[in-house]
Amino acid sequence: xxxxxxxxxxxxxxxxxxxxxxxxxxxxxxxxxxxxxxxxxxxxxxxxxxxxxxxxxxxxxxxxxxxxxxxxxxxxxxxxxxxxxxxxxxxxxxxxxxxxxxxxxxxxxxxxxxxxxxxxxxxxxxxxxxxxxxxxxxxxxxxxxxxxxxxxxxxxxxxxxxxxxxxxxxxxxxxxxxxxxxxxxxxxxxxxxxxxxxxxxxxxxxxxxxxxxxxxxxxxxxxxxxxxxxxxxxxxxxxxxxxxxxxxxxxxxxxxxxxxxxxxxxxxxxxxxxx
Amino acid sequence: xxxxxxxxxxxxxxxxxxxxxxxxxxxxxxxxxxxxxxxxxxxxxxxxxxxxxxxxxxxxxxxxxxxxxxxxxxxxxxxxxxxxxxxxxxxxxxxxxxxxxxxxxxxxxxxxxxxxxxxxxxxxxxxxxxxxxxxxxxxxxxxxxxxxxxxxxxxxxxxxxxxxxxxxxxxxxxxxxxxxxxxxxxxxxxxxxxxxxxxxxxxxxxxxxxxxxxxxxxxxxxxxxxxxxxxxxxxxx
Numbered sequence: 001x002x003x004x005x006x007x008x009x010x011x012x013x014x015x016x017x018x019x020x021x022x023x024x025x026x027x028x029x030x031x032x033x034x035x036x037x038x039x040x041x042x043x044x045x046x047x048x049x050x051x052x053x054x055x056x057x058x059x060x061x062x063x064x065x066x067x068x069x070x071x072x073x074x075x076x077x078x079x080x081x082x083x084x085x086x087x088x089x090x091x092x093x094x095x096x097x098x099x100x101x102x103x104x105x106x107x108x109x110x111x112x113x114x115x116x117x118x119x120x121x122x123x124x125x126x127x128x129x130x131x132x133x134x135x136x137x138x139x140x141x142x143x144x145x146x147x148x149x150x151x152x153x154x155x156x157x158x159x160x161x162x163x164x165x166x167x168x169x170x171x172x173x174x175x176x177x178x179x180x181x182x183x184x185x186x187x188x189x190x191x192x193x194x195x196x197x198x199x200x201x202x203x204x205x206x207x208x209x210x211x212x213x214x215x216x217x218x219x220x221x222x223x224x225x226x227x228x229x230x231x232x233x234x235x236x237x238x239x240x241x242x243x244x245x246x247x248x249x250x251x252x253x254x255x256x257x258x259x260x261x262x263x264x265x266x267x268x269x270x271x272x273x274x275x
Numbered sequence: 276x277x278x279x280x281x282x283x284x285x286x287x288x289x290x291x292x293x294x295x296x297x298x299x300x301x302x303x304x305x306x307x308x309x310x311x312x313x314x315x316x317x318x319x320x321x322x323x324x325x326x327x328x329x330x331x332x333x334x335x336x337x338x339x340x341x342x343x344x345x346x347x348x349x350x351x352x353x354x355x356x357x358x359x360x361x362x363x364x365x366x367x368x369x370x371x372x373x374x375x376x377x378x379x380x381x382x383x384x385x386x387x388x389x390x391x392x393x394x395x396x397x398x399x400x401x402x403x404x405x406x407x408x409x410x411x412x413x414x415x416x417x418x419x420x421x422x423x424x425x426x427x428x429x430x431x432x433x434x435x436x437x438x439x440x441x442x443x444x445x446x447x448x449x450x451x452x453x454x455x456x457x458x459x460x461x462x463x464x465x466x467x468x469x470x471x472x473x474x475x476x477x478x479x480x481x482x483x484x485x486x487x488x489x490x491x492x493x494x495x496x497x498x499x500x501x502x503x504x505x506x507x508x509x510x511x512x
Contacts, residue, residue, distance in 0.1 A: 027329030030322070034336050110445070110491040111484040112452035115463055119484060122470060123477030217345035221456055228348060241359055244352050248344050255343040 041245065048242045057234045057243070064230030065250060067144075071219065071226060072212045074148050079155030086160035091167070101160070108157035114218050116154055121146040121222045147219040151212065158208055166201035167193060199269060206262030210255050217251075227251070279478055282469075290469040290479070297465030298486060301451045304379060304461065308386040308447060313440070315387060316394030323395060324402045334395065341392035347453050349389060354381040354457045382454035390447050397439035401432045434505050441498040445491055452487070462486055 018024075089101035108116065124131065124140045131137040139145050170193050178188035220229035227247055234243040285291045322334035341349065354376065361374035405428055413423030455464035466483035470476040 021327075023325055023327045023330060027322070027325075027327045027331075027333060030333035031329045031336075034333060107484070107488065110449075111487040112449040112463070114452045114455070115480060115484050115487060118463065118467065119477065119480040122467075123480050126475065126477035214345040217347040218453070218456075220347070228345065231348075232351075235355070241355060244348065244355065248348055248352060251345055251348060252340065252343040256339065 045242060045245065048240065050240075053238065053240060053242075057230075057238075060225075060230045060234065061227065061246065061250070064225055064227040067224065068213065068216055068226040068228075071144070071147060071151065071216050071224075072209065075151035075155055075216075076209060076212060078148070078152035079159050082152060082156035083159035083163055086156060087163040087167070090160060090164050105157045105160060108154050109161070113150070113154055113215050114221070117147060117150040117218060117222060120150040143219070143222045143224045147216075147222065147224055151216065154215075155208060155212055158211075159205070162201050162204040162208065163197075165204070166197035169200045170196045199266075199273075202266050202269070203262065206258065210258055213254060213258070214251070279475070282473055282475060282478065283482065290465075290473070293465045293469060294462065294479075294482070294486070297460060297462040298490075300379075300459065301448070301461040302490070304382055304386070304451050304454065304459070305444075305448050308383050308390060309444070311383070311387045312390030312394060312447070315391035317398055319391060319395035320398030320402060323399050338392045338395055341388045346385070346389055346450055347456060350382065350385040350453055350457060353385045353388075354378065357381065357384070378454060378457045378459040381457060382451070382459055386447060386450055386454075389450065390443060393443050393446070394440060397436050397443065398432065400439070401436035402428075404435050405431055430505075437498075437502055437505065441495075441502075444494060444498070448490055448494065449487065 086101050086104060089097045090105065092098050092101075120140075121143060124146065128137060131140060140149070174192055174196065175188060178192050183191070216226060217228035219226050220232050223229070225233065227250060231243050231247040234240070281288055283289055283291055285295075319334045319337055322330040323338075325331060344352070357376045358374055361376070365372050365374045409427055409431070410423055413427045414420075418426065451461060452463045455461055455467070458464070462483050463480075466479040470479040473479070
């Protein structure tokens with residue numbers, strides 16, 4: 001008995017002292033480098049501070065930000081609507097239907113968004129007589145509308161894949177269980193499959209929105225004055241490099257806010273899954 | 276009005292030779308970026324999975340920045356920013372000279388940063404899939420930590436990370452299109468020139484899209500071959 005207590009009394013060895021290992025030195029050097037870069041940027045921005053620049057171009061930046069967000073919001077919503085039939089076709093047993101959906105998704109995921117945007121914006125001119133006949137020429141003459149058209153088609157392909165992946169991630173037993181309760185397919189989908197699938201799909205959807213916000217910068221090349229377009233315009237007029245740095249800061253803030261927002265939502269809606 | 280076939284033929288009449296030159300530039304750019312991006316991404320992942328908090332922080336800042344800024348903006352920041360810095364340094368040494376950066380190099384640097392920030396995440400999740408016992412086993416047979424990494428962890432890591440890296444390669448291939456915005460004569464720019472001259476924009480941009488698809492298909496064959504070579508799906512964790 002006493003032996004047991006004696007052994008219990010033996011002190012644990014003290015934790016090894018945290019010396020300055022190579023890793024720790026490297027880590028501090030790298031963090032120091034980042035801090036130096038950050039301070040350098042702040043110093044640069046303070047040194048380049050120019051009230052005139054702000055008065056003249058800050059409103060442009062805000063309107064550019066608005067256009068970026070509007071563009072992304074419309075494309076994401078239109079893409080979400082369009083992605084439902086594509087995902088349905090992709091999962092159908094009909095080989096022609098699923099083949100078409102596969103080709104659509106493969107094309108839009110396999111080619112650069114910039115090429116797709118050019119294809120719509122410049123290529124649509126090749127069909128001018130036909131479009132004028134249908135009365136759609138006015139729509140496609142605007143660069144902004146072309147961008148929305150291209151982005152919606154593009155994001156529909158990605159969202160269809162997200163939707164399909166999420167629906168297929170729900171085990172088959174859920175379908176069978178619902179069938180045994182006498183629910184028909186639509187009810188099963190709406191009440192049983194989708195709630196479970198959307199939890200899986202939340203993170204990819206969040207990523208898709210972030211990708212879209214970043215991808216939307218390319219509309220600047222086809223003369224839409226979104227955040228990036230305004231930035232290029234400002235740089236072209238002033239040759240002041242801070243115009244790009246401000247844009248980078250704004251984009252970084254949007255993306256980080258969205259990322260943390262999605263993480264927060266995910267934590268909230270998966271509370272019942274954590275034990 | 277020329278027919279599509281003549282426009283897409285080789286030689287002075289058609290534009291195929293110009294576009295082929297563009298394909299060569301695109302493939303060169305992507306291939307030149309790949310090794311740097313992979314190496315940098317691997318080291319960033321190594322930093323992010325280390326036990327040292329300051330290293331983790333440094334790695335996370337890196338990924339946050341390069342994943343948060345649009346690719347096109349990163350490219351512009353580098354294309355216009357590096358000459359400014361270079362100029363500043365050069366003027367310290369010899370005033371009056373100017374420095375410039377080639378669009379290929381600027382594209383390579385920007386794509387390398389972007390690719391490495393994404394690949395570090397792939398490597399990180401692969402690191403997490405390797406059980407601690409592997410490191411302990413390496414230690415117990417007397418390997419140094421460098422040897423454990425090289426002989427035990429790395430072969431498994433590559434196998435696990437390969438599908439993710441293959442995906443990133445396809446994204447890299449598509450991102451090279453952005454470099455056309457700073458004047459690199461790659462596929463999209465060459466097609467754009469052809470489109471402007473001939474006024475057949477839909478034909479040429481559509482053709483450019485098909486080339487990107489073709490490149491993706493060819494690379495997926497290559498990736499499958501690599502996966503078979505390293506015994507890809509043999510170890511599933």
